[in-house]
Amino acid sequence: MRFDMLERRRENLANMCEGRARMLEEQFKASMNHVRALTALLTTFHLGKQPSAINQETFATYAERTAFERPLMSGVAYAERVLHANRNLFESKHGWTIKEMFSKEKQRDFDEYAPTTMTQETLSHLTSLDMMSGQEDRENIIRARESGKGALTNPFRLLESKHLGVVFTFAVYTTDLPEDATKEDRIKATAGYLGGAFDVETLVENLLRQMAGSQIIAVNVYDITNETMPLVMYGYTNVEKMQSTYVSDLDFGDPARRHEMRCRFKEDA
Numbered sequence: 143m144r145f146d147m148l149e150r151r152r153e154n155l156a157n158m159c160e161g162r163a164r165m166l167e168e169q170f171k172a173s174m175n176h177v178r179a180l181t182a183l184l185t186t187f188h189l190g191k192q193p194s195a196i197n198q199e200t201f202a203t204y205a206e207r208t209a210f211e212r213p214l215m216s217g218v219a220y221a222e223r224v225l226h227a228n229r230n231l232f233e234s235k236h237g238w239t240i241k242e243m244f245s246k247e248k249q250r251d252f253d254e255y256a257p258t259t260m261t262q263e264t265l266s267h268l269t270s271l272d273m274m275s276g277q278e279d280r281e282n283i284i285r286a287r288e289s290g291k292g293a294l295t296n297p298f299r300l301l302e303s304k305h306l307g308v309v310f311t312f313a314v315y316t317t318d319l320p321e322d323a324t325k326e327d328r329i330k331a332t333a334g335y336l337g338g339a340f341d342v343e344t345l346v347e348n349l350l351r352q353m354a355g356s357q358i359i360a361v362n363v364y365d366i367t368n369e370t371m372p373l374v375m376y377g378y379t380n381v382e383k384m385q386s387t388y389v390s391d392l393d394f395g396d397p398a399r400r401h402e403m404r405c406r407f408k409e410d411a
């Protein structure tokens with residue numbers, strides 16, 4: 143091919159890749175911002191009222207009515223922070239026992255638990271499961287509550303759906319904390335965790351398929367937090383970094399993680 147044609151082709155790929163990256167970033171951020179807004183709802187109407195003005199039914203209804211605000215999420219859920227000393231009281235109040243995530247058996251004794259108490263209907267299978275018993279969820283819960291910021295997991299297979307996705311977690315505190323609160327202050331004030339699942343495999347797929355040029359380019363998204371070991375977050379065919387690959391930076395709003403999008407023309411494989 144002539145040089146100027148190659149240049150044009152390359153420019154075309156760059157435009158399509160950047161367009162996809164910005165669109166994905168925007169929808170990720172919109173979804174995350176809305177989960178953050180849900181934490182304010184929980185603080186005001188769940189923790190701030192005696193008795194709580196939010197129960198499973200109210201939560202599920204509100205979550206469903208606002209689902210359009212979280213275009214890439216398959217659902218949201220709230221897990222409560224329960225210390226071991228309060229376990230019996232918590233279990234008798236709810237009429238169920240805290241379960242281990244994978245075995246669905248009664249959870250063994252630990253210092254603390256994070257049982258899911260309220261869910262959007264789409265995530266009802268999480269109810270009563272201790273979210274601290276899954277490695278990705280546990281790490282995310284701990285990072286979210288110590289930082290006061292939203293946290294994203296590694297890409298992993300979500301429960302039940304088995305789709306590849308990531309979980310986003312925001313801690314809910316009993317009091318308004320100052321910006322410079324210490325880790326210890328934050329842990330002590332933690333009441334629970336609001337989280338949502340980004341079903342990347344189906345929802346990102348949907349989004350990208352609708353964009354012009356989707357038949358001719360292959361798109362992958364990687365978590366490159368560990369640069370020597372990129373983790374596939376989206377994409378079937380592996381897009382290696384080579385001459386004909388265009389790379390767009392992605393910022394999903396969690397400063398502890400890095401992501402990138404790689405695009406190439408399918409025929410360049």
Ligand code: WA2
Pocket residue numbers: 219220221258265268273276279282283299300301309310311312335336337338339
């Ligand atoms: N949500 C949906 N599917 C999942 C999942 C999850 N976590 N974990 C594994 N599969 C209630 O961070 C608190 C949501 C976790 C929130």
